[in-house]
Amino acid sequence: MNSLFRRGFSIMMEGPKTRMIKDKLKKALNPEHLNVVCESHMHAVPKGAEMHFLVECVSEKFEDIPKIKCHRIIHELLAEELKSGDIHALRLFTVPPSKYNVKLSDCINNLEVNSCKILGLISSRILLNSNIKTSLYCTYCATSTATGNKKRVEKFETKAIKKDIKYKPGLDTNKLRRNLYQNKVFPNNKQQDIENSVHLKVALNNTLTKIRSSTIMNKAPAIISLDIIRNGSHDLGSSLMLRTPYSIYLINASEGLLRTLRLLNSKIHQIKDILITRNNINNVGGLAGINIAFEKIFRDDLKLCYHGGENVIEFIKSTRSILDGERPDMVNKKKVDIFSHHSLNNKMFSDPVFDIKYIPFTNSNSLVPVSSCFLFEAKPPEMKIDPIKLIELDVPKGSWIGKLKDGEEVTLPDNRVIKPDDVTVKIDPKSEKPNILILDVESIEEINSLLKSSHMVPYLKNEKSLNYVIHIVKDNIFKSEEYQKFMENIRCEDAKNIILNETAQFWPTDIAIYHITKYNNSICPELFPLLYHYDSSILFTSEDDNNKEDTYLTVKPFSRFPIRGQFNKDYEIKIYLDVALSNFLIQPEQKENFEKLLGEFRKECENDSLLKNGDIYPELLILGTSSALPSKYRNVSSYFLKTSENSSFLIDVGESTYLQLFHLFGPDKIDQILMNIRACFITHAHEDHINGLGAIVIKRKEAFERNNIPYIPLVVTGTRYVSKYIYRYNQHMFNIFNLIEFVYIYQNTFNRAKTLPPTITDVEKKISSNLFNKKEWNLASIKSCPVIHYGYACGYILTDTNGRKFVFSGDTRPSDLLVQEGMGADVLVHEATFEDEYMEEAINKKHSTMEEAVTIGEKMRAKNILLTHFSARYSKISRLPDYLEEKNAGIAFDFMQIKFNQWHLVPKINKLLRAAYATELLEMEERSQKKTLTVNNEQKRKCEEEISLPNVFNFPNCNSRMEETNTTSESVEKNDTTNTIVGITKKLKFEAPNPLSKKQQKKKIRREKMLEKRKEKRVLEKQRRKERNKTMRENNIPIPSRKNFKKMTDSNCKVCVAIDMSYDEYMSDANIKATINQLQFCYGYNRRAENPLQLYIVGLEGKSKEEYLKQSDNNSWDVYSTSKSLTEMFSKDKLVYLTADSENDLDDIEDDKIYVIGGLLDHNSCPKLTLEIAKNKGIQHAKLPIGNYMRLKTRSVLTINQVYDIILKYTETKSWEDAFFKVIPIRKVVCFVLSKVNPSQLLPLELVDKCIGNKLWIIMKGDKEFVGTLVGFDDYVNMVLEDVTEYENTPEGKRITKLDQILLSGNHITMLVPGGEGPEL
Incomplete structure (x- = not known):
């Protein structure tokens, strides 16, 4: 038996060279010591093929030989191929020894050819698969190349492999790094980086494997706890979670939950189930943020099981698709489904941890559950083996121990029978609290539903007992006689009752924002006011309420109660507001400088007359400065502009905007603040700018109701995608249409119709006169300006009655149009998402760098510049370049409050901030230098590749073709490299790579074929027309001419049809063009009709009007076209809106009615929109009776011209049957209803x-x-x-x-x- 040590490496080479190089390796390597034992073509690459080899080596003491020598041997053997370019890349890696602990068979030659696949070779070039049948860990071979190109072979005696080979972790790693660094074995940094990253990748993959395995629960865990997240105080929501070491069951997702999870020592991937007790804004406000965070880490094994109404899931899915077509990085991105829905109609849900039983409530109007209570019953834990009992009973090691843990009796080899109770640890019943009832009750009727539930029967009959009862119940319901009687019936006195409602005390929990705001307040209290309920003495832990013996408790947030077992102390949560206990400390080396700067600044503020003049409006409050996702210290985008004591506005409304306002103003002032908000100006429909809108609208309405003041609608302005978001929010979540007045901002964007100038909109002119009052709002003008970003983004220019101009850029690249419209601004609030070193990333994502934002302010001649919307990579503070003070610019923090007479302080505090945040800025400076070095190295490498001669021929992903020309050979033989390349380039002609994808190429081919068929069709139509006219002349039949066409005024038919074109905001530019084309068909049908209808085109504005006016002959159309709305043109009682979603069939066409067709393309993403609009405007609605005559493949939504043609045909024949058969394309029909079909119509x-x-x-x-x-x-x-x-x-x-x-x-x-x-x- 030999001791084997293996090295793996892969070679990327030209396809034809693979066999030649393999043969060279086999001949060069000594089979007794270093031999290629297997090879595998893993995959093709753009420049050829990539082949992976596994090399074996026999050695007596492999631990004492550096691994790097084996790699050097391979590198030296292939040096010529690397230099010539035959090999494009050579990757060498070491097989992790921890993966090999099994003996290899005696015969090496019997190894399988596909050993690489058995080993689990993956794209990271590391063998990681731990489920390996054959262990192939090989030692170093002593073949090397000495000086003078003479091969020196050191022979070793082979000995039998040792049974137990122990690997010393860290030894070979350090040796590898030392050899790489000192000996400079490899010629470039890439190989060094690969080798250095090997062990990091192994550690990373081991960690990921551990995380993924931990998410799979096959047995009940030993630890379960009940954690309170929000305690219901001040109507901020009641949230809690049931927690195990592996997973989280989240009950209600309050707004801002994503930030709170960090304080709970919880990871987003641990959330497995989300249960919603009632569909209100306090319970579902945080779901959109959770969805966004999950998409960032999405894997197929990560799914959120949602227990509740389907409408929330539909809303999240629909809003995520709004902007996908606008962003190039989203076009080809695979659509992922984060949520799996579990309906409340299923009665219960079961997994290895809990049986979750649903107790749904329905109202009298619907069978769909409006809310639900949940009963959690924990399953018994896995039995634990007591090792002392095993020793006492002399139970040997073996598979029977696992069976005993599973509760099975086993028979030992000596015929003794061992029962599980003989060797397992006895569980104390008092330590188990498995039954948890979560109650969300709003009415007495719901209490009666609880008593009727079959899940409650065992508890009412005293067969089971509850351990915890969570009461998410208003105080008046909780104290009612019926509720108290219900609690007696289920014996709540035997359980711990946790009350989450308005009676609970408010406790600050987001300690990060309290710490940073207090820290900044110590620097400049004028700009950083303290947050509500700040008290440095506040200190509490998650264990405080658990130690209380009371039966009924109102608890603090983050309180923890054990269900089974105990989490260790690392999981204990401590809340403290004292900034001295936080990580906000002045570094000792900066302390003297900071105190000196602070003293000078405070003295300057005391003598500043501007701060005492009382000129405070407009006042700007920063509510969020983070981009994309909230961070520990910063929320997503939102700005609060106060123009007077009674008038304020929001610019963008990211998630948790309401919470940010509450943290600053507290419960006493929040109602007045909400009622004073006159309008929300939304720049674009990205989630970090709009997800908080629903909460603001609903909380504002509640504020009016609490104060008994008549409600004033909130003005919301935005572009096309903003209107889509609001429509879908209204459709799936909560009805907010009647609470807002939406002002649609039409714009001709930069990236769409480039032929027309961008549109500047005077927004104040589009707001209803009963809402907009220049004096009350203290705003003279509100302008929107298109900016350069995805999804129809715009900036806003707000000018007050004193001429003070505030410009908000929103997300954008530097925009000259914004400079032009904002010229001479008093304040420019401009996004600066990236540092200056991340220019390429800023361009790709259509954001700005800090220097670009400041430059825009200079061009605009803005008096003050505030930078905001920083990337989440900057946790506490963004970079503070030296040029900020020179340009009168500063950076924004959350809860920064700037009165108009304080703007000169903003750039002055930059020096103080540099000293206060010295540690953070130093870390950012180091990252910046690394980034600059990496960029410079990459540019240098690219330049070297361009100069390198072989790379002249290497165009990735395209086929090059050389065509010889009559160029003289002298131009190629010049010594200068540049001239050589130019000469060769002139001599060679390359085919440019095709910029279109395969899908786009197929689409282009189909379109070309369609155009060819269209031409052929026109030719055939022309021939048929000639033949028809010839036949008519022979039979003395008069040929119809345009002169014989009737005008609408001469028609005997007085039926009016109005096409409502007020749907621009719900359609893309392409859809609007298609809609105008359908209008042309309508006009064509009407013109050729014997008795044309009275055709009106109403609501013609914006993009639709532009497209309509592009039609060359529109002035001669015999139609009535107007920009007035339906209700302005006609009386409501005469209107009938035709919509496929109506429940009313249209039986007949009446002359005294006006039939309305919605000018919305049939292929739209807004189902039931026309029906909603008809109902909101109080207009009658009906549908064509298509279902009585035929069944269509999809819902009966037809094009505008088809609906118009059907009405026209019906007025001629008075037969729906004829109209449908002549107009509706047969391809849409599944089958016909014979009871309505005229049998005289024949099939060939x-x-x-x-x-x-x-x-x-x-x-x-x-x-x-x-x-x-x-x-x-x-x-x-x-x-x-x-x-x-x-x-x-x-x-x-x-x-x-x-x-x-x-x-x-x-x-x-x-x-x-x-x-x-x-x-x-």
Whole structure:
């Protein structure tokens, strides 16, 4: 038996070179000591193939020989190929010894060829698979190359492999790094980086494997606890979680939960189940943030099981798709489904930890549960083996120990029978508190539903007892006689009752924001006011309430109660507000400098007359400065602008905006603050700018109700995607349409229609006069300006009545248009997401760097510049470049409050901040230098590759073709490298790589074919028209001409049809163009009609109007077109809105009605939108009676021109049947209803035989439906009827559309084929 030591390496080379290099290796290596034992083609690469080899080596003492020598041997053997370019890359790696602990078979030659696959070789070039059948850990081979190109071979005697080989961790790692650094074995840094990262990758993968295995629970855990997150005080939500070492069961997701989880020592991937007791904003406000965080770490084994109403899931799915088409990094991104939904109608859910039983409540109007209580019953834990009892009973090691843990009796080899109770640890019943009831009750009726629940029967009959009862119940309900009686019935006095409602005391929990705000307040109290309820003496822990013996408790947030076992002290949570106990400390080396700067600054503030003049408005409050996701110290984007004592505005509303306002103003002032908010100006529909809108709208309405003041709608402004977000929020979550007035900002964006100038909108002119009052709002003008970012983003320019101009950029690249519109601004609030070193990333993501933002302020001649929207990589503070003071610029913090007479302080505190945050800034400076070095090295490498001659031919992902020209050889033989490359480039002509993907190329080919067919179709149509006209002339039939077309005024038909074009905000530019094309068809049908309808096009504004005016002949159209809305043009009682979602069938067309067709493309993402608008405007609605005549493959949504043509045909024939058959394309039809179909419509005989065996028709016979199956035909078509209530889909094109006569008898139907000589019927 030999002692083997193996080295792995991979070579990337040209395809034809693989065998040559393999043969060279085999000849060069001594088979007795170093031999290629297996090779495997793992995958193809753009420049050729990548081959992986495994090299074995025999040595007596492999631990004493450096691993690096083996790698050096391979490198030296292949040096010529590397230099010539035959090998593009050589990767050497060491097999981790911890993975090999099994003996290798005696015969090496019997190794499988695909050993690389058995070893689990993956893309990171490390063998990590621990489930290896054959251990292949090889030692070093002593073959090396000495000076003078003479090979020196050291021979070793082979000995039998030792049974126990122990590996010293860290020894070889340090030796490897030392050799790499000192001996400079490899010619470039890349190989060094690869070798240095080997052990890091192993550690990383081991950690990931451990995390993933920990998420799989096969048995009940030994530790479970109940943790309170929010205690219900001041209507901020009641949230809690049941926690195990592996997973979290979250009950209610309050807004801002993502930040709170960090304080709870919890990771986002630990959340497995989310249970919602009631669908209100306090319970679901944080779900969107959790969804975003989960997408960042998504894996197939990570899923959130959602227990609650389906509407929340639908909302999250729909909003995540709004912007996917706008961002290039999202176009090809695989759509992931984060949530798996578990309906409350399933009654219960079970997993290895809990049986979760649902007690849903329904109201009288719907069978869908409106809320639910949850009963958790913990499953018994796995039995623990007592080792002392094993010793006492002399139980040997073996598989029977596992069986004993599973509760099975076992028989030992000596025939003794051991029972589980003999060797397991006895569990104290008092330590188990497995039953938890979570109650969310709002009415007496719901209490009665609880008593009727089958899940509560064992507790009402005293068969089981509750250990914890969580009361998420308002105080008036809790104290009611009915609720108290219910608690007596379930014996709540025997359990610990935790009350989460408005009676609980408010306790600060987000200690990070309290610490940083207090720290900043000590620097400049003028700009950083203290937060509500700040008290440095506040100190509490998660164990405080658990030690109380009271039966009924109102608890602090983060209180923990044991259900089974105890978490160790590391999990204990301590809340303290004293900044002296935090990590905000002045470094000793900076202390003297800081105190000197602070003294000078305080003295300057005391003598500053500007601070005492009382000129405070407009006042800006920063509520969020983080981009994408909230961080420990910073929330996502939101800004609060106060223009007067009674008027304020929000610019962007990221999640937790309401919480930020509450933290600053407290419960006493928050109602007045909310009621004074007049409008929300939203820059774009990214989640970090809009997810807090619903909470603000709903909390604002509640503030009006609490103070008995008539509600004033909130003005919300935004572009197309903002309107889509609000529509879907209203559709799936809460009805906020009647609480807001949405002002749609149309804009011609930079990246779409480049032919037209960007649109500047005077927003104040679009707000209703009863809401906008210049004097009350203290705003003279509100302008929106398109900026350069994804998703129709815009910036805002707000000017007060004193002419003071505030500019908010939103997310954008540097924009000259914003500079132009904001010229001379008093304040510019501009995003600065990235440091200056991250320019490429800023360009890709359409954000700005700090220097770019400051430069925009200079061009705008802004008096003051505030930088914000920093990347989450900057935890406490962003970079503070020296040029900030020179440009009168500063950086924003959360809860920074800047009055108008304080702006000159903002750049002055930069020096103080540099001293106060010296440690953080030093770390950022080190990262910046590393980044700069990496960028410079990468640029240098690229330059070297461009100069390198072989790389002239290497165009990735494309085929190069060389064409010889008549260039003289002298130009190629020049010594200068640049001239050589230029000469060769002139001599060679390359095909440029195709910029289109395969999918785009196929789409292009299909479009080209479609255009060719369209041309052929036009030619055939022209020929048919000529033949028709010729026939008409021969028969003396007058040929219709345009002169004979009737105008609407001359028509005998006075039926009015209005097409409502006010849907721009719900459609993309392409969809708007398609809608205008459908309008053209409508006009064409009307013009050719014998008696045209009275056609109106109303609500024609914005992009639709632009597209409409592009039509060259629109001025000559015989239509009534106007920008006025429906209700401005017509009386509501005469309008009938046609919508496929209406429950009312349109029986007849009446002359005194105006029939409205929504100008919305049929392929839209807003189902039931037209019905919602009709209901909100109080307009009658109806649908075409299509279902009475045919069944369509999808919902009966037709194009605008199809609906118009159907109405036109109906007015001519007074037959819905004829109108539907002539207009609706047959490809959309599944089958027809015979009771409504006119049997005189015939199918061509030659098509009947193709339909045999298909279920084609629904036949109405009395009250029953039958499916007719065609079984044969001669002169008659025979169909067999099946008694079914649901029809089945039919292959496209295989259907009978026309019949001559019908005979119903028994379960057969016989139809006369046209031309047949059947019997008379």
